[in-house]
Structure formats: C-alpha cells, structure tokens
Amino acid sequence: MWRFIAMRVLHVIPTLIAISMIAFFIIQLPPGDFLSTQVARLEAAGQSVDPAQMEALRDRYGIGDPFWVQYVKWISNIVLHGDFGLSFQFQQPVSTLIADRLPLTLALGIATLMFTWAIALPAGIYSAIKQHTWGDYTISGIGFVALAVPQFLAALVLAYLGFALFDQSVGGMFSPEYVNAPWGVGKFVDLLGHLWIPVVVIGLAGTAGIIRVTRANMLDELNKPYVITARAKGLSEGRLVTKYPVRIAMNPFISTAGWHLPSLFDGEIIVAQVLALGTIGPLLLEALKSQDMYLAGGIILIIAVLTVIGTLISDLLLAAIDPRVRFGKA
Amino acid sequence: MSWRRRNLERDAAREIAAATVDDDRPMDPGALLELQNLCTTFHTDEGAVHAVDDVSLRIRRGSTTCIVGESGSGKSATARSIIQVVDHPGRVDSGRVLYRPSPDGAVVDLAALDATGPGIRSIRGRDIGLVFQEPMSSLSPVHTIGDQIGELLELHERLSPSAARERVIDDLRRVGIPRPEERFGAYTFQLSGGMRQRAMIAMALVCRPSLLIADEPTTALDVTTQAQILDLLAELKQSLGMTLMFITHDLGVVAEIADDVVVMRHGKVVEQGPVDQIFHDPQHEYTQELLAALPQRGAVTVTEPEPAAAEPERPLLRIEDLEMTFEAAAGTLFGRRRTERVNAVDKVTLDIPEGSTVGLVGESGCGKTTLGRCVLRAYRPTAGKLLYSGADGRVTDLARLSEKELLPYRRQVRMVFQDPYGSLNPRMTVRQVIGEPLRVAGLASGSELDGRVEAMLERVGLKRAMAGRYPHAFSGGERQRIGIARALITEPRLVVADEAVSALDVSVRTQILELLAELQGDLGLTYLFISHDLSVVERICDQVAVMYFGVMVEQGPAEQVFADPQHGYTRALLSAVPVADPRERGTRSRVAYEPEPVA
Numbered sequence: 071m072w073r074f075i076a077m078r079v080l081h082v083i084p085t086l087i088a089i090s091m092i093a094f095f096i097i098q099l100p101p102g103d104f105l106s107t108q109v110a111r112l113e114a115a116g117q118s119v120d121p122a123q124m125e126a127l128r129d130r131y132g133i134g135d136p137f138w139v140q141y142v143k144w145i146s147n148i149v150l151h152g153d154f155g156l157s158f159q160f161q162q163p164v165s166t167l168i169a170d171r172l173p174l175t176l177a178l179g180i181a182t183l184m185f186t187w188a189i190a191l192p193a194g195i196y197s198a199i200k201q202h203t204w205g206d207y208t209i210s211g212i213g214f215v216a217l218a219v220p221q222f223l224a225a226l227v228l229a230y231l232g233f234a235l236f237d238q239s240v241g242g243m244f245s246p247e248y249v250n251a252p253w254g255v256g257k258f259v260d261l262l263g264h265l266w267i268p269v270v271v272i273g274l275a276g277t278a279g280i281i282r283v284t285r286a287n288m289l290d291e292l293n294k295p296y297v298i299t300a301r302a303k304g305l306s307e308g309r310l311v312t313k314y315p316v317r318i319a320m321n322p323f324i325s326t327a328g329w330h331l332p333s334l335f336d337g338e339i340i341v342a343q344v345l346a347l348g349t350i351g352p353l354l355l356e357a358l359k360s361q362d363m364y365l366a367g368g369i370i371l372i373i374a375v376l377t378v379i380g381t382l383i384s385d386l387l388l389a390a391i392d393p394r395v396r397f398g399k400a
Numbered sequence: 401m402s403w404r405r406r407n408l409e410r411d412a413a414r415e416i417a418a419a420t421v422d423d424d425r426p427m428d429p430g431a432l433l434e435l436q437n438l439c440t441t442f443h444t445d446e447g448a449v450h451a452v453d454d455v456s457l458r459i460r461r462g463s464t465t466c467i468v469g470e471s472g473s474g475k476s477a478t479a480r481s482i483i484q485v486v487d488h489p490g491r492v493d494s495g496r497v498l499y500r501p502s503p504d505g506a507v508v509d510l511a512a513l514d515a516t517g518p519g520i521r522s523i524r525g526r527d528i529g530l531v532f533q534e535p536m537s538s539l540s541p542v543h544t545i546g547d548q549i550g551e552l553l554e555l556h557e558r559l560s561p562s563a564a565r566e567r568v569i570d571d572l573r574r575v576g577i578p579r580p581e582e583r584f585g586a587y588t589f590q591l592s593g594g595m596r597q598r599a600m601i602a603m604a605l606v607c608r609p610s611l612l613i614a615d616e617p618t619t620a621l622d623v624t625t626q627a628q629i630l631d632l633l634a635e636l637k638q639s640l641g642m643t644l645m646f647i648t649h650d651l652g653v654v655a656e657i658a659d660d661v662v663v664m665r666h667g668k669v670v671e672q673g674p675v676d677q678i679f680h681d682p683q684h685e686y687t688q689e690l691l692a693a694l695p696q697r698g699a700v701t702v703t704e705p706e707p708a709a710a711e712p713e714r715p716l717l718r719i720e721d722l723e724m725t726f727e728a729a730a731g732t733l734f735g736r737r738r739t740e741r742v743n744a745v746d747k748v749t750l751d752i753p754e755g756s757t758v759g760l761v762g763e764s765g766c767g768k769t770t771l772g773r774c775v776l777r778a779y780r781p782t783a784g785k786l787l788y789s790g791a792d793g794r795v796t797d798l799a800r801l802s803e804k805e806l807l808p809y810r811r812q813v814r815m816v817f818q819d820p821y822g823s824l825n826p827r828m829t830v831r832q833v834i835g836e837p838l839r840v841a842g843l844a845s846g847s848e849l850d851g852r853v854e855a856m857l858e859r860v861g862l863k864r865a866m867a868g869r870y871p872h873a874f875s876g877g878e879r880q881r882i883g884i885a886r887a888l889i890t891e892p893r894l895v896v897a898d899e900a901v902s903a904l905d906v907s908v909r910t911q912i913l914e915l916l917a918e919l920q921g922d923l924g925l926t927y928l929f930i931s932h933d934l935s936v937v938e939r940i941c942d943q944v945a946v947m948y949f950g951v952m953v954e955q956g957p958a959e960q961v962f963a964d965p966q967h968g969y970t971r972a973l974l975s976a977v978p979v980a981d982p983r984e985r986g987t988r989s990r991v992a993y994e995p996e997p998v999a
Contacts, residue, residue: 157693268427273409282401292488293487293488294536294537294824295532295534295537296486296537296540296541298480298485298532299530299532299538299539299540299600299603300540301524302483302484302485302524302525302529302530303524303525303551303552303555303603304520304522304523304524304525304526304555304556305521305555306516306518306521307516311544313542314543317540317542318540318541318542318544327772342831384526391542392542393542394541394587394589395543397587397589397590
C-alpha cells in the first residue's frame with residue numbers, strides 16, 4: 071500500500087512540473103508585461119515612478135529575461151518561500167489575497183458538497199427502488215428542471231426572493247453591517263443566512279446529475295443475482311439494499327470524489343460573480359481580465375495541483391473500498 | 401436482546417400464525433412442501449407473462465426432488481416463488497405454498513405472507529436455503545465470503561461476529577474448502593468456480609435449513625467439479641437430514657441424484673413421479689421427447705461413413721508442437737507486479753484429416769479454446785507450426801503468416817461461437833451479420849450478396865424473409881443457425897466450433913448437431929469441435945483429443961478413446977459424466993485423477 075502511494079506521488083511530480091510550465095506559459099501569452107502596464111497606469115494618473123524601484127522589481131521577477139529564467143524564478147519562489155508574487159491590481163502579495171478569501175470559499179464549497187450529496191444520494195436510491203412510481207417521477211422531474219435552469223438565472227431569482235421575502239441584502243456573503251465586523255455569533259448567523267442561496271443554486275444542478283447517475287447505477291445493480299441471494303437470506307429490504315447494491319453503485323462517485331477538491335477551491339465562478347461572493351472564483355476572473363499574471367498564475371497553479379491530488383485521493387479511496395480494484399480484477 | 405429485535409420476532413411470529421392453515425385441502429402428512437395451484441406472473445409492458453401457471457407439486461420430507469425443464473419452462477420462477485424472491489416485476493398471484501417445518505407441526509402458507517415482511521424473512525435462509533447457478537454473480541464481489549455467510553448467523557441466530565466466524569470456518573471446512581481460516585477473508589474472484597459454489601452451499605446451509613433449493617447449482621461447472629458438488633450435496637443431505645429440491649435441465653444429473661422428478665414446460669407441470677418411472681415409463685409425450693433427445697453415452701446413434709480415416713493422405717491441418725504463452729500480470733496488493741507466464745497450450749501436436757470431425761475435450765482452463773483461437777490465428781502462437789493444406793495441395797504454415805498474408809485463409813478457416821446471444825451484434829440485421837464476411841473481403845455486393853445470404857439462410861434451415869430482422873427476434877437455436885450461416889458464407893474448408901451447442905437446450909442441441917452433420921456431408925466440411933460435453937463429442941466426432949492443463953494427454957479415434965481410455969485423466973473425465981439412467985446409479989466407481997508430480 072505505501073509503495074503504491076509512493077509510486078503514485080512520484081508520478082504526480084512530472085505532471086505538476088508540466089502543468090506549472092503550461093500555466094506560466096499561458097499567463098505570459100498576452101503582449102506586454104505587467105510592469106509596463108503598471109507604469110502606464112501610474113503615469114496616466116500623473117504620478118512619477120521611481121526608476122530604482124522599477125529596476126528592483128524587474129530584477130526580482132526577472133522581467134525582460136527569457137521565458138525559462140522567468141519561469142524558474144517564479145516557481146522557485148513559490149516552492150522555496152511560498153511567495154506567489156505580487157498582485158499588481160491589488161498591490162498585495164498573491165498569497166495574502168488568496169488566504170483572505172480561502173475560509174469563505176471553503177465554507178461555500180464544503181456546504182455545497184454536503185448539501186448536494188445529502189439530497190442526491192437518498193433521492194437517487196429511492197428513485198431506483200421505487201422505479202415507475204409517483205415518487206420516482208417527481209424526483210426525476212424536479213431533477214431535470216434543476217439541471218436545465220441556468221445557474222445565474224436561479225441565482226438571480228433566489229437573490230430576489232431573499233431580498234423580497236427575508237429583506238436580505240442582495241449579493242455578498244454578509245449584510246453590510248457585518249462586512250467589516252470582527253467574527254462573532256452574529257456574523258456567523260448572518261453568513262448562514264446568506265450562504266443558503268449559492269449553496270442551493272450550485273447544489274441543485276449537481277444534485278440532479280448525481281440523482282440520475284445513482285438511479286441508473288442502482289437499477290443496474292438491483293436485479294443482479296447477488297441481490298436475490300441477499301434477499302433469500304432473509305435480510306430486510308433496507309438492510310440488503312444499503313449493504314449490497316448501494317455499495318457497488320457508489321463506485322463511480324468514489325472514483326470521481328477527488329475531483330471536487332479543486333471545485334471547493336475555485337467555486338462556481340459564474341454564480342459567485344452574479345451574487346458578488348467574496349470567494350476565489352471571481353478573484354481569478356478579475357485577475358485574468360486585468361492581466362494580473364502572478365495572481366492568475368498562482369490560482370491556476372493551485373487548482374491544477376488540487377486536481378492532481380484529488381485524483382490521487384480518488385484512486386486510493388477506490389482501492390480501499392473495492393477489493394476488485396485492489397486485486398487488479400476490474 | 402434489543403427491543404427492536406424482540407418486536408421483529410414478535411411480528412414474524414404473528415405473521416406466520418396468521419398464515420397458518422388447517423382447512424379442507426390438507427397437506428399430505430409425508431410432505432415437507434406442497435405447492436397448490438401456484439401462479440406467478442411477470443407484469444411487463446408487453447403484457448402479463450405467466451411464468452408459473454397453475455403449478456401443483458409435492459416434495460416429500462427427506463427426498464431429493466428434481467425439477468426438470470428447458471430454459472423458459474418456469475422451473476426457476478417456481479423455486480423462487482416458494483420464498484417469494486421472484487425477480488422484479490414478477491409476483492406470486494394466486495395459489496398456496498404449504499410448508500410444514502416439523503412432521504407434526506402446523507402448516508404455513510408461505511404465499512400468504514407479505515413478500516417483504518418479517519414473517520417470510522424469518523423463514524428465508526433459516527428454514528429454506530437457496531443455491532444459485534452462477535456463484536460468481538450470485539455472491540457480492542465486494543464483500544468477503546466470511547462476511548456474506550456470517551451475516552446469516554448474525555441475523556437468524558443472533559451470534560456475535562466472533563462466534564459466527566467460528567461457525568462459518570467450521571462450515572467452510574465441512575463443504576471441503578481447504579484452509580478455511582484464510583478463505584474466510586477471501587473475495588469471490590479469488591476462488592475457483594468449484595470453490596465458489598462450495599462457499600455458496602455453505603452459505604445456504606449455515607443455518608441448517610430443513611429444505612435446500614438448488615437452482616442449477618452445477619450448470620456453470622466442469623463435469624469433474626459437477627461430480628464433486630453432487631457428491632457433496634448428497635453427503636450433506638444425509639448428514640444434516642435435509643430435503644433437497646434440485647432444479648436442472650440436465651437429465652443425466654437427474655438420473656444420478658433424484659428420488660422424485662417433476663417435468664415442467666411453459667410454466668406448467670407436465671408430469672411428476674418417481675425417478676424410475678419418469679426414465680423408464682414416461683407418460684407424457686414431452687418427457688418422452690426430452691429423453692429421446694438425450695445424447696446417451698454408450699448408445700451409438702450416428703454412424704458416420706468412415707471418410708478415409710486411415711488413409712496416409714496429408715491432413716487438412718497439421719498442428720505441430722504448438723505453444724501459446726500468455727504473460728499475466730500477477731502480484732500482491734500494491735506490491736511489485738510480477739509477470740507470470742502461463743503456458744495455455746504446451747507443445748500440442750494434432751492432425752485434423754480432411755472431411756472429419758475432431759473433438760477437443762477438457763475442462764475450462766485446459767487450453768482448448770486457446771488452441772482453437774490459434775488455429776483461427778486470432779492469437780499468434782508463441783511457437784510451433786500450423787501446416788494447412790490448400791485446395792491446390794500446397795502446404796502453408798499459418799502460424800508465421802502476417803495479417804495481410806492470412807487474408808485468403810481467413811475465408812477458409814471459420815468459427816462458430818458458444819454464446820448465440822453475445823456473438824451477434826444486436827444492431828445489425830441478419831442480412832448484415834451474415835453478409836459481412838463477404839462484403840469485407842470484397843467477394844460480393846449488392847443483389848449478389850443478398851442472394852447468397854438468403855440462399856445460406858435457407859441452407860441452415862431459416863427463411864429467406866428473415867434476413868431483414870434483428871437478432872433479438874430469434875430464439876437461441878435460431879441465432880446459432882445464424883452464427884453457422886455467418887461461418888459458412890465464405891465457403892470455408894475448416895470450421896472451428898467452440899462449444900457451439902453448449903448454451904442450447906437439449907432438444908435444440910440435437911437439431912443443431914443434425915444440421916452440422918448434414919452440412920458436413922453436403923459441403924465436405926472439416927470440423928474442429930471444441931466441447932466440455934463428452935456425450936456430444938462421442939456422438940459426432942471421429943477423432944478425439946483430450947487436453948489437460950495445456951497438454952494433450954490423449955488422442956485417437958473416438959470409439960477407442962471412449963471405450964478404452966489410456967490416460968488417467970481421460971478415465972476420470974469419463975467417470976464423472978452422469979449417466980442418464982437411474983438404474984445404473986451407483987454401479988460405476990468415480991475415478992479421481994491426480995497428476996503425477998513432474999519429474
């Protein structure tokens with residue numbers, strides 16, 4: 071087992087190197103560099119720029135150097151010092167910007183994930199067991215509608231409802247009075263009051279997909295001979311269904327569970343943008359729009375690393391749960 | 401005892417009490433189980449299918465009752481109706497399933513119990529055990545054997561996991577599984593087919609039920625393994641004092657083990673009686689047909705006009721020292737992967753004379769299919785020669801030809817597959833399926849192609865008008881005819897038939913064998929007939945070759961091999977074949993074969 075993990079981690083390293091190069095290459099693609107953009111902006115505002123400071127920055131980030139030199143400086147600063155560079159737009163270190171938004175992003179991501187699975191799995195299983203009943207049709211119907219409605223539309227509708235019915239402020243994660251307030255019970259309750267809109271909006275679409283897949287997997291498994299065997303043992307329906315077919319129908323989810331890791335981090339960009347949430351997704355969008363290359367590059371790199379780690383986690387989970395994978399029989 | 405469990409037991413007792421009967425149609429006192437006018441219906445979108453249609457039968461306490469019938473006769477549905485585990489959307493509609501657990505006890509109507517209620521659940525597994533056909537799919541692949549067996553003890557006898565473990569290990573030992581302590585934690589795919597079926601039997605018997613229902617428990621097994629499982633069942637039945645209900649399509653097995661026989665067809669019982677009467681004085685026409693269709697070992701049926709078996713003529717195909725090695729990745733959990741070499745075919749030499757039928761027999765895993773595929777050059781043999789005599793007398797070594805050079809021979813050596821369902825593309829019409837070999841070879845197209853396909857359909861006993869249909873519209877036997885038509889459309893000289901009749905019912909099997917014999921006579925075909933079924937091989941083959949673990953252990957003319965087998969393995973194989981006559985039961989001794997240690 072440890073050997074397997076070690077091998078997998080070793081495989082991850084070249085992947086990460088390649089990803090970081092591509093990420094850096096892409097953020098370098100637009101013409102010009104951020105220093106000249108910055109100088110232009112400052113001069114347009116009528117400020118003078120200190121040439122010595124400019125030179126220091128140039129040297130610090132290797133601007134003007136060949137691609138490889140810039141890349142090596144960038145990546146070695148990240149790996150050795152945890153320094154992702156400076157965001158131009160915000161004039162703050164990238165790591166600070168990300169760290170500021172990380173707790174909220176994770177809160178939203180984890181809440182959404184739990185909401186989605188808590189609803190989708192039981193609904194999918196119920197829908198399969200009660201196939202061709204009103205319960206099944208209702209769940210499937212709601213699922214299709216949720217899948218078909220664009221998220222930004224649902225976000226707008228729910229934000230309006232929140233405003234009209236509960237007198238909530240539109241957008242953001244906090245009411246205006248709490249935005250800059252220190253953390254406390256009141257702020258937390260306020261957060262929960264706002265969090266439900268993005269959680270429901272993002273969750274519903276994912277829920278619908280998971281319900282369909284669970285239902286289809288369960289229908290495949292429910293008529294397998296081993297289910298009849300379990301029934302012939304005298305197990306109750308509830309116990310036999312959860313012990314046998316559900317266990318196998320979960321495989322596709324377990325094998326993709328790790329993919330949720332990066333989405334916990336960037337969240338749903340469009341919904342977050344529409345609802346003006348202070349998560350990392352909108353930050354990435356903003357950075358891309360304004361050519362803020364270290365900010366964009368840093369976020370993209372973290373997402374890529376999380377994707378690779380998530381896949382590794384999925385593989386290990388699947389091997390832990392399904393003996394056929396463990397023994398190379400499936 | 402938790403209140404929940406107490407409630408459950410109280411509910412179960414109450415349900416059973418409510419289903420207890422004492423009325424005008426009492427049960428035969430000597431019977432353990434009696435079905436009265438049982439009807440089970442599958443309510444599908446296409447209408448109701450009466451899988452079990454007014455079935456009445458009786459199972460005597462302590463007896464072995466065999467339910468015989470061809471596929472679709474409703475024998476499995478009957479068995480599953482008894483404890484109400486019929487596949488969705490089936491349902492027990494009417495009739496009674498009277499069950500008397502002890503000779504002087506109350507009679508319970510199992511059909512009156514709620515199919516998911518605690519009453520029937522307390523009987524399933526504890527009083528009535530069930531063994532299924534395919535142990536691989538009937539056991540969960542992601543739970544250990546011990547978990548799946550021990551679950552019954554925890555459920556019905558409220559044993560703690562550790563006490564259950566002890567019992568399970570004892571029972572695994574009892575059914576003949578070596579090293580049961582290790583096997584307790586094994587998964588199904590780590591066991592061989594025979595071991596899996598033993599585990600399944602241990603599971604069904606772990607609560608010591610009074611009735612064991614075995615639904616085709618040996619059909620998926622080799623003949624020698626089948627013999628072991630039948631012996632095991634007989635011994636367990638004796639020592640545990642149970643009653644056995646055995647469902648099978650194999651009359652040979654019936655003759656070996658049954659006390660009583662019930663013959664079923666189209667969901668109805670056509671005849672029931674003691675085994676001797678069924679075999680020697682069958683009353684119903686259908687029973688007589690079934691017995692007549694039986695390829696009886698020892699009864700010479702088809703006599704082939706000896707086609708130059710002894711002539712020194714060059715054989716159509718000479719297999720010389722053929723070897724086929726597979727590299728299998730093996731290794732422990734996450735450990736270093738070793739490559740393991742498997743010699744599937746090990747230095748096999750075999751002559752296939754033109755116009756003859758050569759039978760290739762052996763158990764699963766012996767390499768007979770691999771040999772067949774090497775002959776077809778679906779595999780490239782690791783070593784050895786495949787010397788093929790062309791129509792012009794030239795000899796070519798097929799083993800070394802490139803894919804391109806092989807093309808003309810691909811039309812001359814063809815294959816008929818085992819599974820008539822899996823080997824036809826469901827999205828192609830019969831015309832496309834049969835015509836494809838000609839079309840890809842560029843031999844015919846358009847109306848000429850259609851004409852040849854239709855002529856071939858008629859040749860194999862189907863109608864020209866069927867060409868436009870898709871495979872699902874045909875029965876198993878008809879599909880196998882389509883498969884034969886596809887093999888013969890290129891006018892081949894050698895046909896490899898890999899278990900071509902194994903998946904078919906006995907009556908259909910006879911028709912297909914007759915068709916093959918007729919086509920051989922008319923078209924001058926040569927067959928390499930691969931089968932595990934010795935009775936079929938004896939009936940149609942001129943030459944027989946026996947394989948064991950990749951090695952050819954014996955070959956010769958069919959009569960000689962069957963009458964006077966030289967090799968120990970051949971003798972073991974022959975002695976394991978059930979004889980379809982209850983009067984011969986116990987007259988033969990079973991020979992076991994242990995390979996001598998390699999010097």
